[in-house]
Amino acid sequence: MFVVEIRGPGDELRHVQIDGAEATLGRLADNDLQLPRGNVSKRHARIVQRHAKIFVIDLQSTNGTYVNGERTAQAKLKPGDRLGVGRVELRVELADS
Numbered sequence: 001m002f003v004v005e006i007r008g009p010g011d012e013l014r015h016v017q018i019d020g021a022e023a024t025l026g027r028l029a030d031n032d033l034q035l036p037r038g039n040v041s042k043r044h045a046r047i048v049q050r051h052a053k054i055f056v057i058d059l060q061s062t063n064g065t066y067v068n069g070e071r072t073a074q075a076k077l078k079p080g081d082r083l084g085v086g087r088v089e090l091r092v093e094l095a096d097s
Helices: none
Strands: 002-007 014-018 022-026 045-050 053-058 065-067 070-072 074-077 083-085 088-094
Touching: 002 045, 053 065, 053 088
Parallel strands: none
Antiparallel strands: 002 014, 002 088, 022 045, 045 053, 053 074, 065 070, 065 083, 083 088
């Protein structure tokens, strides 16, 4: 279980709790986290929790997935890391049990 903090340009900050171990991000409604922006791919990235660690995996998105400003295909996220998907910034943290 993890919590995603989401902020897009002109949007209010929002927090979404993911109860499972994985979540997809993208602009289509069938993603776990819908980010309806033109610069976000239909299925942009996946966040995965494994053994108290959180990873992000780019799903061959057009505009890329970024961790702290660096484009990545896959990365382990540390507390405080900024995840960039299009012009949306996210932070992912393990949820308090």
